[in-house]
Amino acid sequence: MPRRPLDDDDDHADDAPLDPAVERIRQRLKRLIVISSATLLVGLGAVLVAVIYKIGRAEDKAVLAAQSGEAVITGALPAGATLLSTALDGRLMALTYSDAGTVRVVVVDLSAGTVLRRARLAEAPPVTAQ
Numbered sequence: 120m121p122r123r124p125l126d127d128d129d130d131h132a133d134d135a136p137l138d139p140a141v142e143r144i145r146q147r148l149k150r151l152i153v154i155s156s157a158t159l160l161v162g163l164g165a166v167l168v169a170v171i172y173k174i175g176r177a178e179d180k181a182v183l184a185a186q187s188g189e190a191v192i193t194g195a196l197p198a199g200a201t202l203l204s205t206a207l208d209g210r211l212m213a214l215t216y217s218d219a220g221t222v223r224v225v226v227v228d229l230s231a232g233t234v235l236r237r238a239r240l241a242e243a244p245p246v247t248a249q
Contacts, residue, residue: 192232195225211235 137145196202197218206213210230216223226236 190229190232192227192229192234195227195234 200216222240
């Protein structure tokens with residue numbers, strides 16, 4: 120028996136109309152796919168906007184330009200202080216030092232060479248056993 124070529128119309132010619140219950144389920148699934156696709160696109164868009172925002176904000180941090188010679192910042196540390204640690208963030212540097220048993224922090228603007236802020240770290244009260 121010779122075979123006849125398949126057409127797109129052949130697939131649809133044999134289909135009977137769906138039962139109304141199955142048609143309702145199909146509509147619900149279609150709606151669910153549309154909603155989940157829209158949610159996915161909105162989420163991807165939010166991530167893309169956040170990445171672009173973070174990249175744009177990176178330019179706000181001033182980076183120190185290379186200079187020849189050394190910068191001298193006077194008055195940042197008192198005489199006899201023991202430097203405990205330093206932290207550098209773009210153009211700011213935090214110096215943690217000990218002076219007569221008290222721990223202090225000073226924040227220095229390296230581009231201007233000035234002290235921006237000083238802070239004294241208070242001792243925590245002793246913990247009593249109960």
